Amino acid sequence: MDKTLICVDCGNEFIFTEGEQEFYKEKGFENEPKRCPDCRRAKKQQNNRR
Structure with missing residues (x-):
């Protein structure tokens, strides 16, 4: 099942797909x-x- 996570840098939600x-x-x-x-x-x- 896909999960919705929050980015620590920009604070936007993104989908962590099953794949x-x-x-x-x-x-x-x-x-x-x-x-x-x-x-x-x-x-x-x-x-x-660097």
Whole structure:
């Protein structure tokens, strides 16, 4: 079942789809994502610049 989560960066709601939840389980991730896809992408780009 899809879950609605709140992004810690922008405060917007985003959908954590069933497919994404399966992917996270396969990868062994324990926690749900804290950021929406847009903020996640922005953070990734920030980290790559260093």
